[in-house]
Amino acid sequence: xxxxxxxxxxxxxxxRFSPYCWRIKMALAHKGLSVETIPWRFTEKDKIxxxxxxxxxxxxxxxxxxxxxxxxxxxxxxxxxxxPLLMDGAQGRALANFARHWVQNAVSGILLKAxxxxxxxxxxxxxxxxxxxxxxxxxGMRMEDFVIAPDAAQAQLKTVLxxxxxxxxxxxxxxxxxxxxxxxxxxxxxxxxxxxxxAKLLDEADPVHAWQERMLDLxxxxxxxxxxxxx
Amino acid sequence: xxxxxxxxxxxxxxxRFSPYCWRIKMALAHKGLSVETIPWRFTEKDKIxxxxxxxxxxxxxxxxxxxxxxxxxxxxxxxxxxxPLLMDGAQGRALANFARHWVQNAVSGILLKAxxxxxxxxxxxxxxxxxxxxxxxxxGMRMEDFVIAPDAAQAQLKTVLxxxxxxxxxxxxxxxxxxxxxxxxxxxxxxxxxxxxxAKLLDEADPVHAWQERMLDLxxxxxxxxxxxxx
Numbered sequence: 001x002x003x004x005x006x007x008x009x010x011x012x013x014x015x016r017f018s019p020y021c022w023r024i025k026m027a028l029a030h031k032g033l034s035v036e037t038i039p040w041r042f043t044e045k046d047k048i049x050x051x052x053x054x055x056x057x058x059x060x061x062x063x064x065x066x067x068x069x070x071x072x073x074x075x076x077x078x079x080x081x082x083x084p085l086l087m088d089g090a091q092g093r094a095l096a097n098f099a100r101h102w103v104q105n106a107v108s109g110i111l112l113k114a115x116x117x118x119x120x121x122x123x124x125x126x127x128x129x130x131x132x133x134x135x136x137x138x139x140g141m142r143m144e145d146f147v148i149a150p151d152a153a154q155a156q157l158k159t160v161l162x163x164x165x166x167x168x169x170x171x172x173x174x175x176x177x178x179x180x181x182x183x184x185x186x187x188x189x190x191x192x193x194x195x196x197x198x199a200k201l202l203d204e205a206d207p208v209h210a211w212q213e214r215m216l217d218l219x220x221x222x223x224x225x226x227x228x229x230x231x
Numbered sequence: 232x233x234x235x236x237x238x239x240x241x242x243x244x245x246x247r248f249s250p251y252c253w254r255i256k257m258a259l260a261h262k263g264l265s266v267e268t269i270p271w272r273f274t275e276k277d278k279i280x281x282x283x284x285x286x287x288x289x290x291x292x293x294x295x296x297x298x299x300x301x302x303x304x305x306x307x308x309x310x311x312x313x314x315p316l317l318m319d320g321a322q323g324r325a326l327a328n329f330a331r332h333w334v335q336n337a338v339s340g341i342l343l344k345a346x347x348x349x350x351x352x353x354x355x356x357x358x359x360x361x362x363x364x365x366x367x368x369x370x371g372m373r374m375e376d377f378v379i380a381p382d383a384a385q386a387q388l389k390t391v392l393x394x395x396x397x398x399x400x401x402x403x404x405x406x407x408x409x410x411x412x413x414x415x416x417x418x419x420x421x422x423x424x425x426x427x428x429x430a431k432l433l434d435e436a437d438p439v440h441a442w443q444e445r446m447l448d449l450x451x452x453x454x455x456x457x458x459x460x461x462x
Contacts, residue, residue: 092322094407098398105393162336176325
């Protein structure tokens, strides 16, 4: 078994910040599968053209080529069912799907406002024009006008994270006593912010912060050990 | 087997609007258990004193007395494991817990602003002073100053329901292809509003509205058939 994954990188190839790639790196560790990650930049569309599209993560498992983090997670459970499951049964799948839609719709937008300029700062020079053009088109304004101050982001996050806060005060992980793909979907968004920005987005007394610390410790500290591109 | 449940009622005893009681009525139907519901008013604390506390739902199953909708759901799965499960496995339990914290923290507050005066209008005369005093203490202002117009509530709901909207465009229910306790936890909040208020809180083109329609149809139209206390 030989797994390779194209993983979004900054100017420093050791800095990896894609929330979708983080989902899959945590998922692969969860299943006890080792992977060779290949640093990839936004504009290197040609390097992943063999996947039939232009976004990472792209996973190569022998002669199989997968993309899209959700499809990859389903593939990993289907292909390696004897290893710890990422989504256990129909309700486990529904939980992960709810968690990813929740983080994408309620949380990621605030994180983006907090760290958009930080992402721009850490990416490779070759990516900066592409990044600015595509993001300004998406948000409908100049990046500099879109971002908000860290304390404003922290206040907005405090509100939208209420459901997660209540949950992780009752159980250690979103998935229950043990983490699985619902946790990785939400955690990916936090790793995106962590690895590009030094901004303090969670109060250290927040139970969500304690959950984040537990996630950073998982799989021999896989996420905690990852280099940050910020000062 | 003889199940009895104390169920919050309005001045018209047929009008039942407690979100927590709706969770359990749907849960009992899900498990194929028939129940005799006893209309109960906020101030009838003496009638449920045997449960050791003062809130509904209170469920009597033979000589067992249960309260708290979450505890009742866990009891039903533990006591009737051969009937359809409300929470399937550890991840199914986590899904329901996430769904209930999400609806309580992100959604119910907006619904309350929309329907608080409507609740006051449908409850029994004997309950009105208690209701006003307890709710004004909770929200920190006069009820009349707390409520918002239906169109403002609809706009706020449209935003906070984004995760649910994305989810039910991909799968028929929160629990997946079939409904279970996560759906009932969220749906209870919508029944709370439906049975006291004629306000249109969801656009009919909203996929969340379509999910709500599917929920209203479940279990032989149990929820759809329930009388509404509003004009």
